[in-house]
Amino acid sequence: xxxxxxxxxxxxxxxxxxxxxxxxxxxxxxxxxxxxxxxxxxxxxxxxxxxxxxxxxxxxxxxxxxxxxxxxxxxxxxxxxxxxxxxxxxxxxxxxxxxxxxxxxxxxxxxxxxxxxxxxxxxxxxxxxxxxxxxxxxxxxxxxxxxxxxxxxxxxxxxxxxxxxxxxxxxxxxxxxxxxxxxxxxxxxxxxxxxxxxxxxxxxxxxxxxxxxxxxxxxxxxxxxxxxxxxxxxxxxxxxxxxxxxxxxxxxxxxxxxxxxxxxxxxxxxxxxxxxxxxxx
Amino acid sequence: xxxxxxxxxxxxxxxxxxxxxxxxxxxxxxxxxxxxxxxxxxxxxxxxxxxxxxxxxxxxxxxxxxxxxxxxxxxxxxxxxxxxxxxxxxxxxxxxxxxxxxxxxxxxxxxxxxxxxxxxxxxxxxxxxxxxxxxxxxxxxxxxxxxxxxxxxxxxxxxxxxxxxxxxxxxxxxxxxxxxxxxxxxxxxxxxxxxxxxxxxxxxxxxxxxxxxxxxxxxxxxxxxxxxxxxxxxxxxxxxxxxxxxxxxxxx
Numbered sequence: 001x002x003x004x005x006x007x008x009x010x011x012x013x014x015x016x017x018x019x020x021x022x023x024x025x026x027x028x029x030x031x032x033x034x035x036x037x038x039x040x041x042x043x044x045x046x047x048x049x050x051x052x053x054x055x056x057x058x059x060x061x062x063x064x065x066x067x068x069x070x071x072x073x074x075x076x077x078x079x080x081x082x083x084x085x086x087x088x089x090x091x092x093x094x095x096x097x098x099x100x101x102x103x104x105x106x107x108x109x110x111x112x113x114x115x116x117x118x119x120x121x122x123x124x125x126x127x128x129x130x131x132x133x134x135x136x137x138x139x140x141x142x143x144x145x146x147x148x149x150x151x152x153x154x155x156x157x158x159x160x161x162x163x164x165x166x167x168x169x170x171x172x173x174x175x176x177x178x179x180x181x182x183x184x185x186x187x188x189x190x191x192x193x194x195x196x197x198x199x200x201x202x203x204x205x206x207x208x209x210x211x212x213x214x215x216x217x218x219x220x221x222x223x224x225x226x227x228x229x230x231x232x233x234x235x236x237x238x239x240x241x242x243x244x245x246x247x248x249x250x251x252x253x254x255x256x257x258x259x260x261x262x263x264x265x266x267x268x269x270x271x272x273x274x275x276x277x278x279x280x281x
Numbered sequence: 282x283x284x285x286x287x288x289x290x291x292x293x294x295x296x297x298x299x300x301x302x303x304x305x306x307x308x309x310x311x312x313x314x315x316x317x318x319x320x321x322x323x324x325x326x327x328x329x330x331x332x333x334x335x336x337x338x339x340x341x342x343x344x345x346x347x348x349x350x351x352x353x354x355x356x357x358x359x360x361x362x363x364x365x366x367x368x369x370x371x372x373x374x375x376x377x378x379x380x381x382x383x384x385x386x387x388x389x390x391x392x393x394x395x396x397x398x399x400x401x402x403x404x405x406x407x408x409x410x411x412x413x414x415x416x417x418x419x420x421x422x423x424x425x426x427x428x429x430x431x432x433x434x435x436x437x438x439x440x441x442x443x444x445x446x447x448x449x450x451x452x453x454x455x456x457x458x459x460x461x462x463x464x465x466x467x468x469x470x471x472x473x474x475x476x477x478x479x480x481x482x483x484x485x486x487x488x489x490x491x492x493x494x495x496x497x498x499x500x501x502x503x504x505x506x507x508x509x510x511x512x513x514x515x516x517x518x519x520x521x522x523x524x525x526x527x528x529x530x531x532x533x
Contacts, residue, residue: 162373
């Protein structure tokens with residue numbers, strides 16, 4: 001074949017395949033909005049389900065998901081940032097550091113259902129937390145730890161070495177340098193990573209399946225030791241376990257979950273763009 | 282009087298010896314320049330004076346460096362490196378102000394070291410900016426981001442940030458290499474002004490600069506201090522053949 005023609009065909013093929021990537025995104029959004037938009041009312045968002053989930057709202061599930069996720073971040077963010085500071089600023093290249101880094105990589109590769117079983121065994125049963133917000137949050141926080149550590153490390157690493165040197169050369173101690181120079185400049189990156197991971201864990205089902213989520217709880221959680229309904233689990237229940245489920249409620253629930261996750265992703269991305277424009281180094 | 286005394290100093294990066302048996306003494310309130318081709322070890326030597334090489338792994342230093350009669354190469358447990366760096370400050374090749382306002386840059390060290398009550402802070406910032414001749418230009422722009430200044434102003438600001446914490450010795454690591462000739466001339470003027478109060482050690486690849494500003498000059502080559510003496514002597518009557526070849530431009 002003529003090389004010019006071959007090139008044209010190759011380009012077109014690559015372009016077409018790339019274009020196909022947009023398709024599922026559009027279809028997911030289209031189908032869910034089309035089927036679910038009619039369910040979205042104030043009542044749907046702010047009341048509890050009734051008639052065996054076939055009517056009413058999803059308020060307890062929204063609150064349940066938010067409380068699990070916020071608790072998880074409250075645990076994982078400080079831990080992850082501290083570990084990232086240690087690894088990026090203090091750790092010397094030795095066997096222990098290599099083992100730690102290897103653990104982080106492996107932790108990131110564990111399937112989420114395995115985290116769920118781990119949470120059931122350790123938090124729910126061994127530590128006797130029961131199926132509760134705290135057990136689910138701790139399970140999710142372990143799952144998110146590698147992500148938070150990695151994004152925080154990248155944020156710390158992108159702070160120019162020259163800032164550290166400038167501070168040290170003024171007789172400022174290493175910890176003060178980290179505290180007053182490195183961290184403030186890494187904070188936007190760390191926060192962006194944190195929001196993205198919140199978005200990610202909001203949709204996770206398997207880790208909370210055995211550790212936090214309840215089939216039906218008519219009231220809102222009173223403490224972190226309560227079981228809660230959660231959006232992804234609720235969606236699973238109503239789409240598989242309830243006969244004669246009105247379709248628009250199922251899709252409406254999916255829409256709420258989707259909007260929640262997308263809103264967080266979009267805010268993280270706009271934050272990143274804002275700080276990238278602002279920063280001059 | 283010698284404020285810095287380097288005795289038989291060797292420095293190794295792993296197996297590579299970057300500094301070989303260097304002996305020299307630096308006098309107070311003078312400008313001492315270190316010249317030599319790239320990679321001769323002059324910057325490495327300078328960075329030893331405030332232990333900025335500490336973070337590089339695999340580095341080993343033997344010999345002694347006394348500053349004010351205290352051996353600064355002692356191990357960390359018995360020696361306060363932060364206190365040393367407060368006394369021996371450094372200005373780097375690329376101006377590196379913090380991404381803060383002009384005011385906050387100068388106030389940074391004062392705040393962290395708690396050198397000033399908040400009522401005294403603006404006076405001390407003004408004093409430091411005046412000392413580097415930035416005050417007139419920037420007094421109405423103290424709230425501007427320091428990264429918006431010109432390169433020369435940024436480098437002056439770095440000097441101001443340093444002298445705010447009142448060091449005794451200022452190390453300058455090729456401070457003009459990012460600047461144009463006019464800005465360079467202004468920084469050189471500043472150095473001459475500063476030597477009244479501080480001891481200055483400057484590493485430069487610019488021989489004319491060393492000849493113009495410094496009182497003493499050391500010429501380094503392949504890790505050795507080939508010759509050290511009065512600047513006028515090094516440039517007009519060097520004792521070593523290698524020094525003569527270098528300062529007359531035969532190599533380097």
